Amino acid sequence: MQFLSMGGAVSVCAMALIGAFVSDRVEDTVTSNAAATTALYVDSVIAPLLPDMQSNETLDDTTARALDETLGQGALGSRLLLFRLWRSDGTVLYASDPAATGTKPALDEMLKTAFSGQMVARFVATGEENARSGPALPVLKIYNPVLQPWSGQVVAVSEFHEAAGEFQQSLLRTRLHTWFAVAAFTLVFFVLLSAIVLRGSRTIERQRHALKQRVEELSESLSQNEALRERVQRATQRATTLNEGYLRRIGADLHDGPAQLLAYAALRLDGEALRRSTRSDETSRNEIAAIKASLDEAMQEIRTICSGLVLPRIEGASLPDILQEAIRAHRMRTGTSVNLSVSAPPEHLSPAAKICIYRFVQEGLNNAYRHAGGIGQAVSQRTEGGLVIVEVADRGSGFDLNQVRPTSLGLAGLRERVESLGGTFEITSSKAGTVLRMTTNIEETK
Numbered sequence: 001m002q003f004l005s006m007g008g009a010v011s012v013c014a015m016a017l018i019g020a021f022v023s024d025r026v027e028d029t030v031t032s033n034a035a036a037t038t039a040l041y042v043d044s045v046i047a048p049l050l051p052d053m054q055s056n057e058t059l060d061d062t063t064a065r066a067l068d069e070t071l072g073q074g075a076l077g078s079r080l081l082l083f084r085l086w087r088s089d090g091t092v093l094y095a096s097d098p099a100a101t102g103t104k105p106a107l108d109e110m111l112k113t114a115f116s117g118q119m120v121a122r123f124v125a126t127g128e129e130n131a132r133s134g135p136a137l138p139v140l141k142i143y144n145p146v147l148q149p150w151s152g153q154v155v156a157v158s159e160f161h162e163a164a165g166e167f168q169q170s171l172l173r174t175r176l177h178t179w180f181a182v183a184a185f186t187l188v189f190f191v192l193l194s195a196i197v198l199r200g201s202r203t204i205e206r207q208r209h210a211l212k213q214r215v216e217e218l219s220e221s222l223s224q225n226e227a228l229r230e231r232v233q234r235a236t237q238r239a240t241t242l243n244e245g246y247l248r249r250i251g252a253d254l255h256d257g258p259a260q261l262l263a264y265a266a267l268r269l270d271g272e273a274l275r276r277s278t279r280s281d282e283t284s285r286n287e288i289a290a291i292k293a294s295l296d297e298a299m300q301e302i303r304t305i306c307s308g309l310v311l312p313r314i315e316g317a318s319l320p321d322i323l324q325e326a327i328r329a330h331r332m333r334t335g336t337s338v339n340l341s342v343s344a345p346p347e348h349l350s351p352a353a354k355i356c357i358y359r360f361v362q363e364g365l366n367n368a369y370r371h372a373g374g375i376g377q378a379v380s381q382r383t384e385g386g387l388v389i390v391e392v393a394d395r396g397s398g399f400d401l402n403q404v405r406p407t408s409l410g411l412a413g414l415r416e417r418v419e420s421l422g423g424t425f426e427i428t429s430s431k432a433g434t435v436l437r438m439t440t441n442i443e444e445t446k
Helices: 002-049 061-072 074-079 109-115 165-256 258-269 272-277 282-309 319-334 351-372 409-420
Strands: 080-087 092-095 120-124 139-147 154-163 339-342 378-384 387-394 424-430 433-441
Touching (some): 002 120, 002 139, 002 165, 061 092, 109 120, 109 139, 109 154, 120 165, 319 339, 319 378, 351 387, 351 409, 351 433, 409 424, 409 433
Parallel strands (some): 339 378
Antiparallel strands (some): 080 092, 080 154, 120 139, 139 154, 378 387, 387 433
């Protein structure tokens, strides 16, 4: 529709411009041809009557009467409305109107062009009133240079006005044919171009429809994938929660089972009866002391494991409280100091995200204590562009990341735990220290 409206307007304008240009050119050509034919005929009749214009600057009475008789009768008399013979200095040597003979009016552009040696013709549709013709008729004005036969020099200009009624009709027919041809060509061109554009438009419409269907299919697939991702994430969060429940039960079982039995065995070894029965045997006392030390160490290790497995009550705690609780527990176990930096913490976190961050800080600090001796331990949290970033750093000697075995449970477990929530896990290590970094989206932690 846009092409039909805009293209139609452009085609009409182009047709008008081209038609006007071609029509003007055709009119000029037809006028020149008609004028040339008339000028040739007039020259063939008038030229023999004229004297040598290069040597005679006036016409004698005999020549004037001959011109009067020739121009007043016959074919020329019925066609010529006005005739003037101009001398090179602008004087009218002869005129069909005796009052104009001998005058010297100002030369117009057509006369000047004729004196330069070119024939000039102009068609005037309104014409001029004339004593012979009566009412105004269309006129073909012709200015034809008169040349010296031997030298070809322009010695005079003959001006004659021809009655152009038939010429006007012929010119109108030519104009109509010209406009019809231009209009027909423009119409055919516009129809063909419209057909091409219509075909292209239909092709584009089909492609647009196919593309729309494809986009709808992709959007549906994306929605399904998003729904599946959310289901997987919820399942992961439930699995994390269940895993923490299992760890809590294992810790409780270890604390209530083996730890209690080991404590009871240690108490029995410290019993008075056993000491009295082995008081005289120094070797037995040393053996019993070694067994008791091993039992005490095993019980301490089991209690440490239990404290690591059992999470504090973090469901209702905020992110700063969770970080402080992880650092407090680490300080109590190791006696080392940890710096904490918190910036713009999110207000809401899911239980799975809280557990993940707590375990990340717990395991990161344990690694810093075991491998870096607890030097320069620091925990930081910041928010950037909708992302929660938690880092655990130390200023130890670092390690080669390529030497970390894939079976390393600590780092592998942290990576899987973080990535299960849709986050990222990174490790950077150098001689200046090691940094563990986890990043997760705030929207996915709500």
